[in-house]
Amino acid sequence: MKKSNKTFVEKIKSEDYSFYYNGKPALKNINISFPDKMVTSIVGPSGCGKTTLLRSINRLNDLIPKTTFSGDIFLDGISIFDKGVSTVLLRRKVGMIFQKSNPFPKSIFDNIAFGIKVNNITNDKHRIEFEVEQALKISGLWSEVKDNLSAPAMGLSGGQQQRLCLARALAVKPEILLLDEPAGALDPASTSKIEELIHTIKKTITIVIVTHNLQQAARLSDYTAFILNGELVEFDKTTKIFTNPSVKQTEDYVTGRFG
Amino acid sequence: MKNLFDTSTFFIWTAGIALGVILVIFSGIIYISTVGATDYFVPGKINRIQILGDSMILGQIISVQNVTDEFGGIDESILVKVGNREIYGYDFVRLEKSKIKKNNIDKNHPIIIERMQNGNFIGYLNGIVKNTDTIYFYSKPDKEVLLDLFDISNSIKSDIRVYEVEKIGNLNSKIDNIRRKINKLDYQSRRDNKAGKNELRQQLEEQIQSLESKYSEYMELIDELYQKSNSFALLVSDISGNNHIIPAINIHSYYYPNDLGIIPKIKLISKKLWEFVVLEPRESNTEGGIFPAIFGTVMMVILMSIIAVPIGVVTALFLNEYAGNGWWVKIIRITVYNLAGVPSIVFGIFGLGFFIYGVGGTIDSIFYPEYSPAPVWGTGGILWASLTLALLTVPVVIVSTEEALSSIPTEIREASIALGATKLQMVSKILLPASTPGIMTGLILAIARGAGEVAPLMITGVVKLAPDLPLDSTFPFFHLERKFMHLGFHIYDVGFQSPNVEAGFPMLFMTTLLLIIIVVMLNMIAIHIRSKLRQKISQGLL
Ligand SMILES: Nc1ncnc2c1ncn2[C@@H]1O[C@H](COP(=O)(O)OP(=O)(O)OP(=O)(O)O)[C@@H](O)[C@H]1O
Ligand SMILES: [Mg+2]
Numbered sequence A: 001m002k003k004s005n006k007t008f009v010e011k012i013k014s015e016d017y018s019f020y021y022n023g024k025p026a027l028k029n030i031n032i033s034f035p036d037k038m039v040t041s042i043v044g045p046s047g048c049g050k051t052t053l054l055r056s057i058n059r060l061n062d063l064i065p066k067t068t069f070s071g072d073i074f075l076d077g078i079s080i081f082d083k084g085v086s087t088v089l090l091r092r093k094v095g096m097i098f099q100k101s102n103p104f105p106k107s108i109f110d111n112i113a114f115g116i117k118v119n120n121i122t123n124d125k126h127r128i129e130f131e132v133e134q135a136l137k138i139s140g141l142w143s144e145v146k147d148n149l150s151a152p153a154m155g156l157s158g159g160q161q162q163r164l165c166l167a168r169a170l171a172v173k174p175e176i177l178l179l180d181e182p183a184g185a186l187d188p189a190s191t192s193k194i195e196e197l198i199h200t201i202k203k204t205i206t207i208v209i210v211t212h213n214l215q216q217a218a219r220l221s222d223y224t225a226f227i228l229n230g231e232l233v234e235f236d237k238t239t240k241i242f243t244n245p246s247v248k249q250t251e252d253y254v255t256g257r258f259g
Numbered sequence B: 001m002k003n004l005f006d007t008s009t010f011f012i013w014t015a016g017i018a019l020g021v022i023l024v025i026f027s028g029i030i031y032i033s034t035v036g037a038t039d040y041f042v043p044g045k046i047n048r049i050q051i052l053g054d055s056m057i058l059g060q061i062i063s064v065q066n067v068t069d070e071f072g073g074i075d076e077s078i079l080v081k082v083g084n085r086e087i088y089g090y091d092f093v094r095l096e097k098s099k100i101k102k103n104n105i106d107k108n109h110p111i112i113i114e115r116m117q118n119g120n121f122i123g124y125l126n127g128i129v130k131n132t133d134t135i136y137f138y139s140k141p142d143k144e145v146l147l148d149l150f151d152i153s154n155s156i157k158s159d160i161r162v163y164e165v166e167k168i169g170n171l172n173s174k175i176d177n178i179r180r181k182i183n184k185l186d187y188q189s190r191r192d193n194k195a196g197k198n199e200l201r202q203q204l205e206e207q208i209q210s211l212e213s214k215y216s217e218y219m220e221l222i223d224e225l226y227q228k229s230n231s232f233a234l235l236v237s238d239i240s241g242n243n244h245i246i247p248a249i250n251i252h253s254y255y256y257p258n259d260l261g262i263i264p265k266i267k268l269i270s271k272k273l274w275e276f277v278v279l280e281p282r283e284s285n286t287e288g289g290i291f292p293a294i295f296g297t298v299m300m301v302i303l304m305s306i307i308a309v310p311i312g313v314v315t316a317l318f319l320n321e322y323a324g325n326g327w328w329v330k331i332i333r334i335t336v337y338n339l340a341g342v343p344s345i346v347f348g349i350f351g352l353g354f355f356i357y358g359v360g361g362t363i364d365s366i367f368y369p370e371y372s373p374a375p376v377w378g379t380g381g382i383l384w385a386s387l388t389l390a391l392l393t394v395p396v397v398i399v400s401t402e403e404a405l406s407s408i409p410t411e412i413r414e415a416s417i418a419l420g421a422t423k424l425q426m427v428s429k430i431l432l433p434a435s436t437p438g439i440m441t442g443l444i445l446a447i448a449r450g451a452g453e454v455a456p457l458m459i460t461g462v463v464k465l466a467p468d469l470p471l472d473s474t475f476p477f478f479h480l481e482r483k484f485m486h487l488g489f490h491i492y493d494v495g496f497q498s499p500n501v502e503a504g505f506p507m508l509f510m511t512t513l514l515l516i517i518i519v520v521m522l523n524m525i526a527i528h529i530r531s532k533l534r535q536k537i538s539q540g541l542l
Helices: A050-057 A087-093 A108-118 A125-138 A158-171 A188-201 A214-220 A238-243 A248-254 B007-041 B143-192 B198-230 B262-278 B291-322 B327-339 B344-367 B382-406 B410-418 B423-434 B436-451 B487-497 B501-538
Strands: A010-021 A024-035 A039-043 A067-075 A094-097 A176-180 A206-210 A223-228 A231-237 B046-051 B056-068 B074-081 B092-096 B100-105 B111-115 B120-130 B133-136 B232-237 B243-247 B251-255
Touching (some): A010 A050, A010 A206, A024 A206, A024 A223, A024 A231, A039 A050, A039 A214, A050 A067, A050 A176, A087 A094, A108 A125, A108 A158, A125 A158, A125 A188, A188 A214, A214 A238, A223 A248, A231 A238, A231 A248, A238 A248, B007 B501, B056 B092, B056 B120, B111 B232, B120 B243, B143 B251, B198 B232, B251 B262, B262 B291, B291 B382, B291 B423, B291 B436, B291 B487, B327 B382, B382 B436, B423 B436, B436 B501
Parallel strands (some): A039 A223, A094 A176, A176 A206
Antiparallel strands (some): A010 A067, B046 B056, B074 B092, B111 B120, B111 B251, B120 B133, B120 B232
């Protein structure tokens, strides 16, 4: 892999990180750094290990039985696998949005309040109401649902549900947001709303986004990583990856001659 | 024709037929019980029957059956309820139609008197005895005259009740308490092998003596009241013209079945229905109401649910969320699922051995040694019966809770974990609320199975006649060690164990109907709660 000169603050960094499902490798010796308060997109063909990498950062892969890993991942210079690190606190810092929107079978309000309550951010009723409102405003959902906060979240449209999930993640004030094809199942209008939202928050938060949509990656991200068969092929500024990649495979992929 | 064997049409037809059969069976059960029960509530007319040989019979025709007589011909056998058990020694007679000379509805205003003992009296009302006066009637008497008589006897009756139930009952429990203390003292001195606190014992004995003298005082008073009540009575005669006196206090109700208009008839039927539900049984369960059995059934089902649901839910949560997927989990799961198919009597025997002899016996030997050898907890009671049924129904709750849990998508679990929830928070705040409809389904199935069970109850605490309800106004209100009555057992007892099976038959049908109604009602309540919960969940309020 070709490395570019680093000109950013590393928020997350992986060192020789490999990951195995049932002993079968899904990620091989990944060395990558995600820049602080910027958007990094991860692209690559289906099954190359994008989701696996993303879920390693908040240790969600811990939930899958019979998985192993080697190497290390650091958040702010501290290993996330350290004995002293609590997964609960880690996941509070690292929010995640999934490809398929997954609101709880609860009301809109309770969906957002859940994270606030379980993380003991506040127990004051008015503070919770305030935080819920803030989160809904950031995600642009407030005007659509403000009169109906006790309505079931499952009754929202797909795009609204995904923005609710974003609001839910943002309500616990994470430092990092992992997005796994957040617009993968959405129509263009909803997609552009999500993209706008990422634009508004990218100044304050580190974002890692997995996407199959290369235009989206180009539009949104400052840096781009290209993964192939569990290996990191190239990582660089987005403009560089899309206009002048150093590796042949990357060029093939971004020009659509591949995968 | 070819279309009929087209698979989808074929399945629709089979399903339709199956459904039809089930509906027919179910409505058949309801119909039979209702028809059988009607006899009990709709007052039949009284017939005057003259038999060859000129003896007369007065009674209600209950049923007519075809039988073959001694010459091989067909004859009709008529079952007649004649009442007056203390005179004839039986309630029913069977007559062959060929031996009946004359049979018509009696126009002489025969009366049916439902008595507290000895069943119904069927005959004629001739007059009343009121204190020292005797008044003879020459036609049907005014209602007021009789009402007046019953007013007096009722007031005496309530006086007697005050003494019998409240005062004597109070005395009895006081005496019991002191006896218990004495027993305890004796037990202690025996155990420690030294002379007991004789002074204290002496005092207690004296207390008992004074209470006992009070007791005999009350008994005398009651005796006097009974004496007094005997001088308020009805003068009646049977078909043979013999006169009898029935004290008003011994009369539950009376009516003229052959003179009833439609509205009094309806009134009478509804009164009987009402009494059936709210009164206690009389005359070895063939008369009166079945309130204690209803109460026992409902209370036992509620207790069972209170025990089975939490245990089932916690077990299901453990199996599904914490136990993982090892071979031992699979074995446990298979065992639990198969437990649902174990015959209920096996659970009953387990309950008897484990709860009653094991747990109950231990409780007795630790906390109630002075009662020995009489058991307190070491004998059947509503708690042990409910626990046994809870064991029987807990697999059902586990299975449906597990089903509900496994239908919650992984994404929802991951979403809550990714938000920083602990596993316990995920389980208690997301999974549990989302699976409440499934849990309720388990409860519904558990009620359906538990409410109709009789076999395991027979050895864990059900009795034919329980003197007290397991819930009453004396401290500590819940008496879970008490034996109780149950509709299912009541059916068995009235229908097949009673000395007077024919008298109990309508009662049997009515009880069956009521048991079905109660099971259906308990289920309806659970279903209603479930649909409310579903609504709440879909509105996100849980
Ligand atoms: N739970 C799992 N158990 C076993 N193998 C898995 C599991 N999840 C993913 N894999 C395997 O790991 C590899 C990487 O999967 P991953 O989901 O990370 O790919 P991806 O890049 O996100 O693909 P896509 O673009 O289709 O989402 C694939 O070969 C996949 O089959
Ligand atoms: Mg993926």
